[in-house]
Amino acid sequence: MIDWSLATEVFSLVVGIILLINYYGKRWPYSRKSRFYLASLLLTIASIILNILCVRSLENVAEYIPKWLHLLINSSYFILILLMVTVVACYLVEIIYEHVYERVWMHRLRKLFIGVTAGYMALVVSNPFTGFLFWFDGDNRYQRGPLNRIGYCLMAADVAVIMASAVLNWRHLSKSTRQVIRTLPPVVILLTAFQLLYPDHLLNGGIMIITDIIMLFNFQSSRIELDSQTGLGNRGSLYRQIGRRMRQRSFFQVIAVSLTRFNLINQYYGTDNGDAFLYEVGRWLSELSPQVQAYRIGNVEFCVLLPYQGETQAERWADAVGQRFGQPWQVGEVSTLLSARCAEVVYRGEQWSCSNIIEFINYSFRYNGSKERMVRFDQRLFACWERDRQILTLLRQAVREKRLEIWYQPLYDCRSGRYNSAEALMRMRDRDGKLISPGVFIPLAEENGLIDELTWFALEEVCRFLGSGKQDLESVSLNMSAHQFASNELIVRIGNSLRRHQVRPERLKIEITERVLSEDPERMCRIINQLREMGLRFYLDDFGVGYSNLSNLLEIPISCVKLDQSIISRYPRDRRSCAMVETMVHLFHQMGCHIVAEGVEDELAAQKLRLAGVDWLQGFYYAKPMPEQAFAEFLSAQPSLPDSCGNC
Numbered sequence: 001m002i003d004w005s006l007a008t009e010v011f012s013l014v015v016g017i018i019l020l021i022n023y024y025g026k027r028w029p030y031s032r033k034s035r036f037y038l039a040s041l042l043l044t045i046a047s048i049i050l051n052i053l054c055v056r057s058l059e060n061v062a063e064y065i066p067k068w069l070h071l072l073i074n075s076s077y078f079i080l081i082l083l084m085v086t087v088v089a090c091y092l093v094e095i096i097y098e099h100v101y102e103r104v105w106m107h108r109l110r111k112l113f114i115g116v117t118a119g120y121m122a123l124v125v126s127n128p129f130t131g132f133l134f135w136f137d138g139d140n141r142y143q144r145g146p147l148n149r150i151g152y153c154l155m156a157a158d159v160a161v162i163m164a165s166a167v168l169n170w171r172h173l174s175k176s177t178r179q180v181i182r183t184l185p186p187v188v189i190l191l192t193a194f195q196l197l198y199p200d201h202l203l204n205g206g207i208m209i210i211t212d213i214i215m216l217f218n219f220q221s222s223r224i225e226l227d228s229q230t231g232l233g234n235r236g237s238l239y240r241q242i243g244r245r246m247r248q249r250s251f252f253q254v255i256a257v258s259l260t261r262f263n264l265i266n267q268y269y270g271t272d273n274g275d276a277f278l279y280e281v282g283r284w285l286s287e288l289s290p291q292v293q294a295y296r297i298g299n300v301e302f303c304v305l306l307p308y309q310g311e312t313q314a315e316r317w318a319d320a321v322g323q324r325f326g327q328p329w330q331v332g333e334v335s336t337l338l339s340a341r342c343a344e345v346v347y348r349g350e351q352w353s354c355s356n357i358i359e360f361i362n363y364s365f366r367y368n369g370s371k372e373r374m375v376r377f378d379q380r381l382f383a384c385w386e387r388d389r390q391i392l393t394l395l396r397q398a399v400r401e402k403r404l405e406i407w408y409q410p411l412y413d414c415r416s417g418r419y420n421s422a423e424a425l426m427r428m429r430d431r432d433g434k435l436i437s438p439g440v441f442i443p444l445a446e447e448n449g450l451i452d453e454l455t456w457f458a459l460e461e462v463c464r465f466l467g468s469g470k471q472d473l474e475s476v477s478l479n480m481s482a483h484q485f486a487s488n489e490l491i492v493r494i495g496n497s498l499r500r501h502q503v504r505p506e507r508l509k510i511e512i513t514e515r516v517l518s519e520d521p522e523r524m525c526r527i528i529n530q531l532r533e534m535g536l537r538f539y540l541d542d543f544g545v546g547y548s549n550l551s552n553l554l555e556i557p558i559s560c561v562k563l564d565q566s567i568i569s570r571y572p573r574d575r576r577s578c579a580m581v582e583t584m585v586h587l588f589h590q591m592g593c594h595i596v597a598e599g600v601e602d603e604l605a606a607q608k609l610r611l612a613g614v615d616w617l618q619g620f621y622y623a624k625p626m627p628e629q630a631f632a633e634f635l636s637a638q639p640s641l642p643d644s645c646g647n648c
Helices: 005-024 034-061 067-096 104-130 151-170 175-197 204-221 234-249 263-268 269-288 311-324 354-367 379-401 438-447 451-467 490-500 514-519 521-534 552-553 577-588 605-611 626-637
Strands: 135-138 142-144 253-257 293-296 301-308 330-331 333-335 340-347 373-378 403-412 416-428 476-477 507-512 537-543 560-563 594-598
Touching: 005 034, 005 204, 005 354, 005 438, 034 067, 067 104, 067 135, 067 151, 067 175, 067 204, 067 234, 067 451, 067 626, 104 151, 104 234, 142 263, 175 204, 175 379, 204 263, 204 293, 234 253, 234 293, 234 301, 234 354, 253 269, 253 311, 253 354, 263 269, 269 293, 269 301, 269 330, 301 311, 311 330, 311 340, 311 373, 340 354, 354 373, 379 416, 379 438, 379 451, 403 451, 416 451, 451 476, 451 490, 451 507, 490 521, 507 514, 514 577, 577 594, 577 605
Parallel strands: 340 373, 416 476, 476 507, 507 537, 537 560, 560 594
Antiparallel strands: 135 142, 253 301, 253 340, 293 301, 330 333, 403 416
16 A cells, blocks of 8 residues: 655645635635636645545544445545546636637537536446446555546646647737746646656645646736725726626626715825725625625726616615715714715616726716716617717717818907907817717817817917918917826927917917816916916916816916806896906906906896906807808908997
């Protein structure tokens, strides 16, 4: 009888237990990879324990144990070994074909491995009657049967099949998968060869535990699947899970949460408490249901993935999430409300992609300008999304073919009684030649990285128009967003356009909003001062819309303030609006700023605003935005003014 050494098996058992504790000590994202890894680890530990029991029972107490128990323990060990090999083989096939579109061979190989395992199990079950694998003599001593090493042959065959599959699909493999394929089969082959050469040194457990470690390294290389702060899955793992469910034709529900104004939580309670609140949100979402899979997909954005079990259950889960964010959250002694936008997407087998699901969530977030706590991406929103996709396609085509238009809206100068300046406005048409609202295509341009191209096109067109000499115009103002001011090209591009068309810098005005100023006040101030040194001047646009902050005017050199039409629309009929407008006009004049009143719609408002001291008036009462040629004709004609200027 062989005197087997169990040192390697005992060491492997300790390592396996440590790996198992590590697995359950961390909040792994629930996925096929994690299930394969856990199954492999549990089978490894169970088989090592059985192997140790088998050897000890054969060495020390063989005569005291009935033959049927020997057969049962050893047969169980043989079955567990092959089950573990099958799990690892299926896992490797899964990752090999993870990014292969045609998966017929993946399913065939999986069936092959399962079939071989079933055949081997039948061999093990019949072994007590045949003795093909092992048998016990009259003294209960273990004897190898003629097919004892067939397990090693099957393992070698599995390795050969896996290596062949990897070679055939090598270009589709991820970096981590290639590393596993390079590492695991050679290591298993070497250790198996050593085991066959030195049968007294039991290495089966060592082979299996090394396999688990290599799988763990691959799994840990996907540690990017975990969010380190909350322990939830991240955007990448959400993508993979959604894609997997779509391939399986499984219906599911996605509920997403985007915390709003969370910077105030960090300011009021500190970043440590802010992180604690994020963890609490993630923990609560992960415990919403035993079936939930929770993910943190952005700094303050979370998603939960749930099986779709009908409208009633879907509504319950959506309501539970929406209602929770109407209640305070507690971290230590700190209790506060966390405002959030919530969105829901239900997948019932539609021809969508994983990217579509994420797009639908983000679209629902943007759409949630209402006070609804939860917005479902339903047919109505889907129609809006499709419309926006069509407009985005048109926009890209218009940018590529330079088919955008710049229209001009005149500004009436109360001092001279003439139209001597204008605002440049972007326009775009659909395939039928109808105008598309800037309120639709400008946000789409910002969201899809096209705003730079639109702005540079507008800059070039305005400078060309100013330099054409076709009109007697003092200046044109042009809107620019924070994105342009974040670009290092801004100053160079403006300078080049002005020189190319021989336009004096003071004829070009730049309109910015207070939201732009608030992005990075120090940088904005530096850039604005550089452009002012070139001769450009700046208008503060949309004053009175949400971001109004007089302190910005003390820090940043603004030449003119444009009062938003939300204030002007109630002037002069509303007493409080009158007081506000007249106070701001006086204040800004004292600060050395000129005033433009936007949205002037009627004669009464025009008269009162001139009397209040406003410098320029802009609105449909005077003139609507018009194409370049119509605007040039409008300026040349200088039509009779709709009312007398008086001594304004």
